Amino acid sequence: MRKVEICFSPELIHLHELSGKIVVVVDIFRATSTMVAALANGVTEIRTFASLEECKAMAARGFLIAGERNGLTAEGFELGNSPIAYLNGTYAGRKLAMTTTNGTLAISKSHGAAEILIGAFPNLSATIQYIQSKDQDVVIHCAGWKGRFNLEDSLYAGALAKSLESTHAAEEDGALAMKALYEKEGHDLKTFLSQASHAKRLQNHNIEADIDFCLTLDLYSLIGRLDASGVLKSI
Amino acid sequence: MRKVEICFSPELIHLHELSGKIVVVVDIFRATSTMVAALANGVTEIRTFASLEECKAMAARGFLIAGERNGLTAEGFELGNSPIAYLNGTYAGRKLAMTTTNGTLAISKSHGAAEILIGAFPNLSATIQYIQSKDQDVVIHCAGWKGRFNLEDSLYAGALAKSLESTHAAEEDGALAMKALYEKEGHDLKTFLSQASHAKRLQNHNIEADIDFCLTLDLYSLIGRLDASGVLKSI
Numbered sequence: 080m081r082k083v084e085i086c087f088s089p090e091l092i093h094l095h096e097l098s099g100k101i102v103v104v105v106d107i108f109r110a111t112s113t114m115v116a117a118l119a120n121g122v123t124e125i126r127t128f129a130s131l132e133e134c135k136a137m138a139a140r141g142f143l144i145a146g147e148r149n150g151l152t153a154e155g156f157e158l159g160n161s162p163i164a165y166l167n168g169t170y171a172g173r174k175l176a177m178t179t180t181n182g183t184l185a186i187s188k189s190h191g192a193a194e195i196l197i198g199a200f201p202n203l204s205a206t207i208q209y210i211q212s213k214d215q216d217v218v219i220h221c222a223g224w225k226g227r228f229n230l231e232d233s234l235y236a237g238a239l240a241k242s243l244e245s246t247h248a249a250e251e252d253g254a255l256a257m258k259a260l261y262e263k264e265g266h267d268l269k270t271f272l273s274q275a276s277h278a279k280r281l282q283n284h285n286i287e288a289d290i291d292f293c294l295t296l297d298l299y300s301l302i303g304r305l306d307a308s309g310v311l312k313s314i
Numbered sequence: 315m316r317k318v319e320i321c322f323s324p325e326l327i328h329l330h331e332l333s334g335k336i337v338v339v340v341d342i343f344r345a346t347s348t349m350v351a352a353l354a355n356g357v358t359e360i361r362t363f364a365s366l367e368e369c370k371a372m373a374a375r376g377f378l379i380a381g382e383r384n385g386l387t388a389e390g391f392e393l394g395n396s397p398i399a400y401l402n403g404t405y406a407g408r409k410l411a412m413t414t415t416n417g418t419l420a421i422s423k424s425h426g427a428a429e430i431l432i433g434a435f436p437n438l439s440a441t442i443q444y445i446q447s448k449d450q451d452v453v454i455h456c457a458g459w460k461g462r463f464n465l466e467d468s469l470y471a472g473a474l475a476k477s478l479e480s481t482h483a484a485e486e487d488g489a490l491a492m493k494a495l496y497e498k499e500g501h502d503l504k505t506f507l508s509q510a511s512h513a514k515r516l517q518n519h520n521i522e523a524d525i526d527f528c529l530t531l532d533l534y535s536l537i538g539r540l541d542a543s544g545v546l547k548s549i
Contacts, residue, residue: 087322087463090325090326090329091323091462094325094460094462095462224487225329226326226329227329227487227488228320228326228488228491229487230490230491233487250509252462252464252468252511253463255465255509256463256465256468256491259495259499260494260495262498263495263497264494271494274485274490275487276486276487
């Protein structure tokens with residue numbers, strides 16, 4: 080049986096062996112949800128950047144630029160970090176350069192894995208099917224919030240561990256804990272998460288529609304995967 | 315209302331503000347359980363050390379020395395990390411110097427707090443009463459396993475957060491998650507934890523009796539607290 084484990088913070092990822100494994104990076108509110116929405120609505124590729132400056136420079140190369148810090152659109156960027164902005168194919172055919180507070184860091188710290196996928200609730204089942212078609216163990220890499228554990232990424236990790244249980248043993252402590260937590264709270268994620276710190280931050284920004292989108296299951300059948308050069312595309 | 319939050323690893327404790335707060339350090343299997351057992355059975359004080367060498371040197375000053383690495387008694391030490399060894403007052407009246415894989419590191423990284431307590435299931439209720447008699451917010455600092463999340467420390471943290479709910483809000487994501495997990499699994503900790511990696515490691519060492527002891531609630535009414543010079547005593 081293959082195995083699944085969970086890393087709760089990019090600050091702990093060095094403690095997990097990634098070599099030969101599939102890493103699923105997750106930043107539910109909102110980077111990886113936004114990436115999945117963008118790819119599902121015709122964005123052809125996404126490149127992620129740690130710094131605002133590097134990201135902004137991509138505009139000169141014809142990229143749409145999206146920059147978020149602390150939940151808000153960064154100054155000088157066309158887009159922030161809202162998945163809703165990409166719906167209805169508004170940016171179909173464009174290439175996207177993106178930088179966010181937590182999600183893009185988690186992607187950059189996942190190097191060394193056999194494959195890097197982008198996790199979100201709107202394509203959960205598709206991601207599960209893809210993982211189950213492969214032979215690798217899985218590490219779910221939660222972006223967290225500025226290095227700290229967060230509830231929404233951890234619950235997605237629990238949902239993934241639970242859904243993989245026929246093929247991937249959840250023997251590692253983080254996977255055991257979050258699988259059990261998802262069994263308890265997964266029937267009503269929105270209510271449970273409404274108590275969480277990050278959901279409260281988002282509510283303060285009046286982006287209830289983003290939260291609803293990010294917690295909707297299986298809107299899309301695509302998988303978000305980084306290619307060998309680190310470019311995110313749908314497969 | 316006061317607040318309670320959970321830090322899942324000494325590698326993340328720098329992300330938590332400790333100033334003015336009560337920090338409860340927990341290493342269920344077995345450092346903090348052993349400390350509580352020792353104090354309850356007449357050990358007069360405990361000093362903790364990061365290195366085996368510093369700890370061993372305390373023998374010359376009349377201290378009983380206990381050293382553990384990777385679950386086993388370290389070479390040249392009288393005692394390892396078993397709480398059972400202290401029962402029946404075998405070492406009553408002695409001073410103890412102790413070094414362990416995870417627990418002593420978590421203590422040393424808790425400096426800056428208003429008070430540092432040692433958490434264990436055998437004195438859970440006493441610790442709760444003490445915390446509730448004070449005005450401070452609480453950070454529960456899980457020792458984890460070599461920097462990683464572990465299940466037993468996190469469940470203790472959940473039990474503490476749950477028990478404090480009348481006085482301390484669990485709004486922080488880690489506290490929310492572990493309070494909910496304890497609500498689901500707290501009725502039979504031993505079965506749930508028997509799946510966990512560290513419990514399996516301990517079972518391999520034939521220390522089932524230690525596990526039973528570490529998961530027994532409210533044997534003692536003492537509180538383990540570090541004094542201003544970093545010496546652990548019961549109050």
